[in-house]
Amino acid sequence: MYGYNGKLLRINLREKTVKTEDLDLEKAKKYIGGRGLGTKILMEEVDPKVDPLSPENKLIFMTGPLTGTPTPTGGRYMAITKSPLTGTVACSNSGGHWGAELKYAGYDGIVFEEKADSPVYISIENDTVEVKDASELWGKTVSETTEALLEKSPEKSKVLTIGPAGEKLSKIAAIMNDKDRAAGRSGVGAVMGSKNLKAIVVRGTNKVNVYDSDKLKAVFSDSLKKIKENGVTGEGLPTYGTAVLVNIINENGVLPTNNFQKAQFDKADDISGETLAEKYLVKREACHRCPIGCGRYCKVDDIEGGGPEYETLWAFGSDCGVSDLKSVIKANYWCNELGLDTISAGATIAAAMELYEKGYVKDDELDGLSLEFGNGEAVVEWTKKMGRREGFGDKLAEGSYRLAEMYGVPELSMSVKKQELPAYDPRGIQGHGLQYATSNRGGCHVRGYMISPEILGEPEKLDRFSLEGKTEWAKTFQDITASIDSLGLCLFTSFALGAEDYGELYNAVCGTDYTGETILEAGERIWNLERIFNLRAGIDPKEDKLPKRLLKDPIPEGPSKGWTHKLDELLPKYYEARGWDKNGIPTEERLEKLGIDDEGLAEPACE
Amino acid sequence: MKIEVRLFATLRKGRGKKVYIEEDEGLTPKDIIDQLKIDEKDVSILLVNGRDGKLDTVLKDGDIVSLFPPVGGG
Structure with missing residues (x-):
């Protein structure tokens, strides 16, 4: 068996049973793995008309055949399910180290079925797979959960978890791994929450077999050379991360501003990658086996953590009319802690701001908190309220389409198939x-x-x-x-x-x-x-x-x-x-x- | 005539964010890059007034030239 481990875990959360199944290799190679194979399995096992947050929906974690192998960036996993946000197939992809660790534990993926009757987490150490009580973890933030699980797990374990947003079934909730990497989009975190599944902690000590290691060495060094010599992957992304895009997209006049009412932000430089690097960047971060290392790690006031990415700088920045970079970094931090997709979260606040500006949302709903474009501090507070469904945050947690629909103007949601558009007009x-x-x-x-x-x-x-x-x-x-x-x-x-x-x-x-x-x-x-x-x-x-x-x-x-x-x-x-x-x-x-x-x-x- | 040159990412090092260049007619982005001692291969994206520009575009008074090294993201 090469690349693939040839094994899938199937965990029934209602019965708390764990089975190991052989992977159909022919099918795997036809659909490659990850997104393709996960979708194929979803098609075979789930009625596409299923209610996404019902026990009948399944949640599939799938790695690729190159995950955990010596290939450049070979470390990703995907969460495949039916999306509660869009009603389409969802496949959210994340880096970090969790995906490779699952592979080292001996599995290509996990299929979750049904729903646990109370919160659980899954503990995987090679062949030992257990469904454990997570009642003490429920309600905890992503970093709290991660630290609590790392403390009682074997050294070098990796943690994937949802935050309070996923528990509260926010349709824009993310699945987080390694604290600050996100399978962010399409509300996959809500599906995990709907199953009462808080976290998966994994430790693996096996190697993934390679078919032709001499050939791989040659192919690897060839591709590595291309990555290093390419201006974007060799220099642009390592130096500034994705954040460098703020200025270039703005210079082209396609940086959505104030919920896509404008396409250029006069204070773009204040929230740019250049300013981020100058003022708040602490260090770079790289995912598993990544020669690019585009990840940022920033500190502001008493907060520090991974990000923000370009998309996040835009969503909480220009899309909300906010030029205060400190606030954007804080909003990003709270998305990571509460487990929210930064794109949808920021864009939903932007839509709410336009609803307020146009008089649909009135002050009596807002508990005294501003919803005006440009107010960075308010954006941070709304992010927290959204993640915990507090006050008007309960409506925000539904995403921009359902929010705007509540006021009879769904056209003010800048979304396609109910998922918020990203940072390019x-x-x-x-x-x-x-x-x-x-x-x-x-x-x-x-x-x-x-x-x-x-x-x-x-x-x-x-x-x-x-x-x-x-x-x-x-x-x-x-x-x-x-x-x-x-x-x-x-x-x-x-x-x-x-x-x-x-x-x-x-x-x-x-x-x-x-x-x-x-x-x-x-x-x-x-x-x-x-x-x-x-x-x-x-x-x-x-x-x-x-x-x-x-x-x-x-x-x-x-x-x-x-x-x-x-x-x-x-x-x-x-x-x-x-x-x-x-x-x-x-x-x-x-x-x-x-x-x-x-x-x-x-x-x-x-x- | 007066041209505003906006510099980004690594091109800002030692040059600042913005430079104004005053010249007689006929100035091109190539001339600007040379004046600023930027290696041509370090300019990956060249915009004139926010639109794709060329090294030999003849600039007009008030034009804005934006220069970027190779950058990317998602």
Whole structure:
């Protein structure tokens, strides 16, 4: 067995039983692992129409075949389930060290079924897997839980946990690991909370076998060289982290400000990566086997911890009109402690601020706390209230779409499929906007990071306003990303590596015979599988859309002034490029070509 | 004419955040980079007034030139 351990844990939380199952290797290699294999298992075992927070939904943790192997960034895991935020398939991906540790314990993944009748945590030490009482951990923050579990676990154990937000079923709750790494998006933390599952602590001492270690050494050093020599992965990310994007996105006039009412923030430099490095950065942090080390660790007043990332600086910064970097760092800290997705949390406060500005939310709901754009201290307090569902924070915990819907104006939620959009205004980045509209987990930038060619010029610079060729670019980016995620590698490697490189790493570790072309094809297979899950869940293809503001209201000022998003022109071409019919349904021909026609998937039900 | 040059990330070292350059007609971003002693290969992204610029774009009075080294993220 190479790369894969060939073993899955299946834990029934109601019965408190633990089983070890053999992994179907043929299936694993077809869907690679992680995101692909996890989605395949979810499809087979869960009715896509299931209530995401019911015991019938399952929560799957899956590593990739390269997780825990000597490959650059080979340390990631994914949480796959049906999302309570979007109703689509959810797959949230995280780095840190927990994923590799699970692999060293001898497992490729864990499938959680049912719901425990009282809070539990799972303790894994190689072959010893136990379901333990977590009543004393319930209510504790992420760092408190992590420290409490590390104290009673073998040395070098790694902890994954939810915070109070997940316990209280916030639809934007994250799953946290290693204290400050997050499987952040789509409310996966709420699914974990709904199962009364507080944490998983794991310690493993096995090695993952490699098929051809000589070949891997050569492929590894080749890919490492590319990563080191690439300007982004070799210098940009290590020096400034993702935070460096604040200024560049702002200079292009696509930094969403005040809930996407504007696209340029006059105080962007105050919340930029440069200012962060100058004032608050303590050290860099790297995930498992990562030669890039983009993680930041910051200290402000009495608070210190991992982050903030670019997305967080934007969400709590310009999107809330906040230029006070100290407050942004504190809001990030509380998201990590309470277990909230920083993108959705910040963007939900931004939406609430616009609801207040326009008179929908009134002072009598707010217990005297300001909800005005620009108030950094209030943003920190709202974050805490959201994580604990206190006062108006109870409404915030539902995410921006449901919040705005409560006031009859869902269009003020800047979301796709009810998931908050990230930190790039698509009106000035046309390919990226297409990607937002078609992402299988709703508003998301890492399902196909078109910022890379449209803004950063990697692998080549595209005109960000042009529609030419953007459908094919978006499709290719989406497909390769699905494969990178599934392999267990970090998406950031793709600034330096291409499909062939991933194929070679995979082959050296697992003895497979993937090529660049088949890596892309596997990604396309995974993409279609996710699409079919969503169709069967009842997600109408008409939901492949953007908020009305981004389609109708031109950007009011700055370098992207006058632009709206041209989704109507791009979407039909995108469906065509995907080999789907004009309604956005995968055709039998395409599914057959991808080899997923024989699995009862050819006729996706969509009512 | 007067050009505002905005510098970011590592390009700020020893140069500051913002530089104003006053010149006669015909100035290009290439001239600016040379004046500021920036190695051309260290400029990964070049914007003129927030739009993609070229090294040989002839600048006008009041133009804003933004220069970035290779940066990325997500």
